[in-house]
Amino acid sequence: MNQDNNNNQSQVQDQVESSLPQTQDLPPVVNPLNNINEPLVSAGVSGETSSLYVNSSQPNPFVPPQNLESQGQPVANPFVVSTPDNSTSQNETLNVSEMKPESQPISAQSNPVLPPKPAKKFPLRLILILLLVVAVVVGLIFAAGKFLGKKTVETKTITWWNLWEDDSIIKPLIQEYEAKNPNVKINYVKQSPQDYRERLASALAKGEGPDIFAFHNTWVPLLARDLDSVPPQVMSSADMAQNYYYVISADLTSQGRILGIPLGYDALTLFVNEDLFKEAGLNPPTTWVELRDDAKLLTKVVDGKIVQSGVALGRTENVDHWQEILALMMIQNGINFTNPDPSLLENSLLFFNIFSKSDKVWDETLPSSTEAFAAGKLAMYFGPSWRAFNIKEINPNLNFRTVPLPQIPKENPDEPDISYATYWSQGVWIKSKNKDLAWDFLKFISSRDSLEKMFKQASLVRGFGEIYPRSDMANLLLDHPILGSVVKLAPNAKSWYLASRAFDGPTGINSQLSKYFEDAINALNDNQDLKRTVETLVQGIKQVLTQYGLAK
Incomplete structure (x- = not known):
């Protein structure tokens, strides 16, 4: 029996050895980490080889790794040798190291190469949500920056x-x-x-x-x-x-x-009733002498009462703009207001007063000069151009126009014509x-x-x-029937602190000066002493100008 057992063991050993590949045919075991582009060789019982290439690029996480078993090629562990089918019943597993010839030792042992684990999938829904959140945040930051960066402009x-x-x-x-x-x-x-x-x-x-x-x-x-x-x-x-x-x-x-x-701009000008001048066969005056003569011819008196006046001058209570008229006369007469010559003042006051006191073409019983002219009862009227609106409002059918202001006789014809500005x-x-x-x-x-x-x-x-x-x-207004006369004399217009309707109040410079001149004219109408009247006037002028720092 011992001999039979020995024979059986010899047969089994012969079968195992015959099933193993020859030592010189075994390829070397290669570490897959040393060269990832070389094929890995797995040895099976049948002696066939299968190659698995490990790529350096990251595997696609959405493509599962190839299942070699599904192709009918079992993946053999290169470090495990299976016994033939006829020896499996004896449950014997041989270690490769025991079967290799001692003359050819196996090189350093390598780690087993396993298929790469499939990458975890990133949920598409989560990606979309993250993108949406990022977009919203960026939008809010942009909008906030635009809003905060825009300064609010105050009206x-x-x-x-x-x-x-x-x-x-x-x-x-x-x-x-x-x-x-x-x-x-x-x-x-x-x-x-x-x-x-x-x-x-x-x-x-x-x-x-x-x-x-x-x-x-x-x-x-x-x-x-x-x-x-x-x-x-x-x-x-x-x-x-x-x-x-x-x-x-x-x-x-x-x-x-x-x-x-x-x-x-505005200035004093002379309004004329064209119908009355035409009826009298007269042309508008260009000098004060002509104006005085025309005024007498154009004045009509019935039963000692003036029913038509040639010109409104000589009084203060019913002559509108008497301040500008008197100032014009004084300036044309060469008066220096900061240090007025009493004799020149006397001449100007007397000439203004003569129309009511001596010539009797105007008196205190008549209405205001503006109303008299608008009613067609006054041939010549002094006023700024804007008075045309009042006149037209009172009498839209009145035929009138304006002409340049009368001047005093000139020694030199080249001397400019002077007007008086108020604006x-x-x-x-x-x-x-x-x-x-x-x-x-x-x-x-x-x-x-x-x-x-x-x-x-x-x-x-x-x-x-x-x-x-x-x-x-x-040049745009030179031919205007109302404004043209003012524009023609504007280049040489003068002004001073004597103006009506300046509305500067009782303490204003116009109001104070007007009061002194008004008192002087009334004194002349009341036959008071001329020289004393003028002296009082000169003192009053200097006092007011000194009050405003204008005296010299």
Whole structure:
């Protein structure tokens, strides 16, 4: 039996050895980490080889690794050798190391190579959610940055106090400016002329004054501390001298500072009733001598009562604008108001008074000169051009026009004809918080284009607009039946602090000077002593001028 067992063991050993590959045919075992591009060789019982390439790139997580078993090729562990099918019953497993010849040892043992684990899939829904969140956050950051980076522009309001012009005339220009400057609003306030200066002075004193306000050309001494200087970029002294009438430049300049920009101009002129002159066969006068002669011829007296007057002169109670008329006579007569010559004052006062006292072409029983002329009972009437509106309103059918003012006889015919200016300007409050904007608006509205638009708009409402204050626009109105006479004499116009309807209040310079001149004229009408009357007048003039720092 022992011999049989020995024979059986020899047969089993022979079968196992025959099933193993020859030693010289075994390929070397290669570490798959040493060269990932070389094929791995697995040895099976059948002696066949299968190759598995390990790529350096990351496997696609959405493609599962190839299942070699599904292809009928079992993956054999290169370090495990299976016994043939006929020896499995004996449950014997041989270690490769025991079966290899000792003369060819196996190289360093390598780690087993396993298929790569499939990468975990990233849910598509989560990706979309993350992208949406990122987009929302970026959008919010962009919007917030845009919102925070955008400065809120504050709307600034410019308050403008003006006289005479209605909203319908000014509003189109205001709308045009606001359209070009959407962050600026112009608050236009038309003021009543009554007590206007006191109201303005009170507002300025309280620190509540308007940004822009109207003032009479004679108010500069009263408001010099409250008026801001016109910036050079708005108007320089050279611009004023070149483009505006000389009287405007002289009136609105104080100690080298330009203190205002007028939107209109006016002056005294002579209105004539064309029907009465035609009926009498007369032409309008050009000198004071001619005017005096014509006035006598045009005056009609019935039962000792004047029923038609040649001219309204000589009184103060019913001669509108007597201040401007007397000032014109004195200026033409060469009076220096800062140091008036008493004899020249006497001559001017006597000439003014002679029309009522000696010639008796006008007296205190007649209505105001404006009403008398509008009624067709006065041949010649002195007043600024704007009085034409009052006259037309009273009597739309009256046939009248204006002519240049009469002049005194000239020794030199080249001497210029003189007129007397009275007008309103626009200024900016020196304490305004929006001075730059206020001046920018005044620059816009005082431009040639704006003045023409304003004139056209006013013409639609009341017949004609204000005379252009710019000398470079004079030719546009020279032939106007009412305004032409004023424009012709504007280059040589003069002015002083004696004006009616200046509305500067009882303490204003016009009001105080008017009172002294009024007393002098009334004294002459009452046959009081001429020299004493003139002495009192001279003292009063110096006192008022000294009060405003104008005496020399």
